[in-house]
Amino acid sequence: MENKKTSIGNRRQAQKEDTRKIILESSRDLFNDLGFDKTSTRAIALRAGVGVGTVFSHFPDKLSLLIAVLLDDLTATQADVMKSMPEEVPVCDRFLHLARFFYIYYTKRPDLSRTLLKELWFVKGEWGEKLTTQAFEFVFLISDMLEQAKERDEIRPEADTLLCARAFFSHYLIVLYEGLNSPNIDVKTMLSTLEGLLEQLLTGVGQPQ
């Protein structure tokens, strides 16, 4: 009763939020159980107990549903990473720590990850921008780590940390794509490949001078 009274004036808003949440939960469950392609929007609506149209009045398309589901997790993952990030170790190790958490997350749900990463670069609309933003923040995070490493004289002062962060990111991605592509996904192998690429980048492959 009191709850009803306190919520007077925004019952509609609360209802909408509830509907949104139940759609997201249904999507999450079905995506996890059946995979992205085999989950129909009708099934999502049915499980959520709403009409198909309702789903699309909350999310512009099916892909945005997946992004919404996974971005929640990825934000949480990033928080976990930061909490457990070791200090006072080489920047390479710090980056590998970062990569490990995400690789573990992605490889646990290869199908959904493939769908997400396929679209990473080219999704349009509100949810596409959120995804791109997440990727940018990832790069900036690496850039910060490199900046700190520079202050510790770990990397050369003349190095462009943002460019270097993009290099790290591109290696991180290529290893992720390769991993998700291979039938037997193994985070350890992925991380050791990534480590090799990073060491190569730190050392350089050209003849000095």
Add this chain to the structure above:
Amino acid sequence: MENKKTSIGNRRQAQKEDTRKIILESSRDLFNDLGFDKTSTRAIALRAGVGVGTVFSHFPDKLSLLIAVLLDDLTATQADVMKSMPEEVPVCDRFLHLARFFYIYYTKRPDLSRTLLKELWFVKGEWGEKLTTQAFEFVFLISDMLEQAKERDEIRPEADTLLCARAFFSHYLIVLYEGLNSPNIDVKTMLSTLEGLLEQLLTGVGQPQ
């Protein structure tokens, strides 16, 4: 008359090949004119003067049609690259030469390229393998170039040329993705970014020793 006689015994085979070719040509035209999404398989069939089912008896799905169309071009592009490849210049320049040709090709048809590159890693089936093969050959090509450079003492003898080739490739791809994502695509900018990344990799960003 004589033609007919000589082709006796494989009229069916020839017919099939003709049908295949006209389907491919229709696809190419429509993809170029309308883009991938706005080209329907019905439209392709109509333009080719065949039934919809015929299209799918020659190619497993719409995406394979796109791959078939673009792989032809990409093979030709690769041949052009090799013909005009400068010798006796730094490996970085040789790679930039390679990249230029492909960047030009991709940026001329951003929509189709986006669709192709989205699927690069994860396409299934016959045509997916052809695409993956093409990518592998690209990496091996770089690896060969690096091996030659090693013999010229241009890169360190202890460097792993295959790993280095993968690094080159990952930078090549990230720049391509970024380029295709940006509204104003500019091959020159892409190439200078790529050059920066390569120089960074050759020099190394860590402190020597």
Add this chain to the structure above:
DNA sequence: CGGGATTTATGAACATGCTCATTAATTGAG
């Protein structure tokens, strides 16, 4: 309360990728 305005929910309808049972054409042995 009353009732017009606004927001939210709905599912029939549409477009499209793709399948598959059926038909048509071609072949080659007798």
Add this chain to the structure above:
DNA sequence: CTCAATTAATGAGCATGTTCATAAATCCCG
């Protein structure tokens, strides 16, 4: 040439993502 077998072509039909006109629910002002 005949005809059974093989291969190619076909399009109606299905499943599914998405739209949009309509209905239902909620709000808010007088």
